[in-house]
Amino acid sequence: MTIQTTKEANATVLTIDGRMDAVTAPEYEKALNELIAAGETAFVIDFQGLEYISSAGLRALLATAKLLKTKNGQIRLANVLGTVREVFDISGFGSIFQIQDSVSAALADLG
Amino acid sequence: MTFDTLKCAATLENLNQVIEFVEEAADRFQLATKKKFGLLIAVEEAFVNVCHYAYPDGQGDIAVSCGADNETFVVEITDSGAPFDLLSLPEPDTTADIMDRQIGGLGVHFIRTLTDQVSYRREEGNNILQMILHKAGDAPP
Numbered sequence: 001m002t003i004q005t006t007k008e009a010n011a012t013v014l015t016i017d018g019r020m021d022a023v024t025a026p027e028y029e030k031a032l033n034e035l036i037a038a039g040e041t042a043f044v045i046d047f048q049g050l051e052y053i054s055s056a057g058l059r060a061l062l063a064t065a066k067l068l069k070t071k072n073g074q075i076r077l078a079n080v081l082g083t084v085r086e087v088f089d090i091s092g093f094g095s096i097f098q099i100q101d102s103v104s105a106a107l108a109d110l111g
Numbered sequence: 112m113t114f115d116t117l118k119c120a121a122t123l124e125n126l127n128q129v130i131e132f133v134e135e136a137a138d139r140f141q142l143a144t145k146k147k148f149g150l151l152i153a154v155e156e157a158f159v160n161v162c163h164y165a166y167p168d169g170q171g172d173i174a175v176s177c178g179a180d181n182e183t184f185v186v187e188i189t190d191s192g193a194p195f196d197l198l199s200l201p202e203p204d205t206t207a208d209i210m211d212r213q214i215g216g217l218g219v220h221f222i223r224t225l226t227d228q229v230s231y232r233r234e235e236g237n238n239i240l241q242m243i244l245h246k247a248g249d250a251p252p
Contacts, residue, residue, distance in 0.1 A: 022159045023126050052148070054155045055217040062214055069210060083148045090224050091217055092205030 003031050011042035011076075011110050013103055017049035020057030029060040033067065041073035044106040048079040053087050065097070076106035112185065114178040121162045121173040121190060129158050129175050133186060136177035140184045146244050149225030150186065156218035157188045157197070157240050165192030165238070181246075188240045195238055196231040197222070 001024035004015040012035055020028060032043070045061075065075050077099045080088055088094040100106035117132040119125045133154050137147045154175070161173050174189040202223075203216035222229055228243040 021126065021130075021155055022123055022162075052151070054152050054159075055214065055221055056155075056159065058217060059214040062209070062212055065209055083145065086149075087152065087221075090205075091220065092207075095206075096209045096212060 001027060003028065005031070005035070008044075008107055011044050011074075011107055012040050013044045013046060013107075015046040015049065019052040020050060020060065021052065021054050022056035025054075025056040025060040028057070029064055032064040036064070036067055036071065036073065041068070041071060042110050043068070043073070043075045044078055044103055044110070045075065046078045046103050047081070047084055050084050053084050055091070058087070058091055058093055061093070061097070074110055076100055076109055078103045078106040112178040112180055114176040114185075114187070116174050116176040118172055118174045121158075121165060121171050123159065123162050125173075126155065126158060126162075129173075130155060132175060133177055136179070137184060140179040140246075142184050142244060142246070150184075150242070150244055153222045153225045153229075153242055154186060154188070156221050157242070160197060160218060161188065161190045161192070164195070165190040183246070184244045186242045188242075189237050191237050194233050196233075197240060198229065198231050 001016065001018040001020060006013040006015070014031065016028065068075055077097050079102065080099050098109070100109055115136060117129065119128060130151055134147065134151060137150060142150065158173065165171055171191060176187040178185045197219050200216055200219050203213065203220050205220070222242065226242040227245050230241050232239050
């Protein structure tokens with residue numbers, strides 16, 4: 001898994017490539033926790049290049065989203081596609097996260 | 112049905128090796144991509160569960176076996192920990208909102224949802240989780 005971080009005007013965009021599994025999910029959690037600790041409160045997570053996600057990946061997403069919520073932060077997911085989308089649907093995560101079709105739509109939604 | 116088996120220490124470091132082993136077998140069987148993707152998630156969930164819970168007092172082994180006939184692809188995950196049936200766990204609430212959402216149970220939910228059949232048996236001091244996928248389409252040749 002690789003994580004690329006881009007600072008936009010109203011949010012930090014994290015572009016995730018590869019696999020979010022039991023081995024790599026902690027890297028995501030660490031990256032996001034560090035950004036939250038540094039005071040960032042608005043995030044867009046771009047899953048365009050995400051090939052695979054298991055419950056460990058969902059666990060990391062949920063833990064960081066909960067932390068962010070306690071700090072009145074906001075998170076949007078973008079490009080949740082194909083088999084990754086299916087995992088979101090069968091876990092119910094498709095309805096607990098706000099998902100947009102593109103990074104630009106997610107940024108616009110954050111306002 | 113003959114099985115190919117990979118035996119290794121039940122630690123997360125071996126996850127990639129296990130996934131590659133099952134993926135190669137599923138490719139030889141020509142399991143449809145969509146089904147294979149689901150199976151690999153189910154295998155990760157079962158493997159990670161053994162890594163986390165099967166051997167609370169230390170290190171133990173896990174065996175992953177793949178077998179196939181014309182119609183079905185079978186994966187068995189075997190550990191020698193205390194008797195434990197993963198399938199006895201309750202189904203998670205997949206409708207709770209973000210702050211009430213608990214992650215526990217999601218792994219077994221994926222195992223149930225992403226395989227065609229799953230069963231547990233205790234045999235000669237081992238826990239064996241068997242997952243079965245039918246060939247996509249199930250149409251006779």
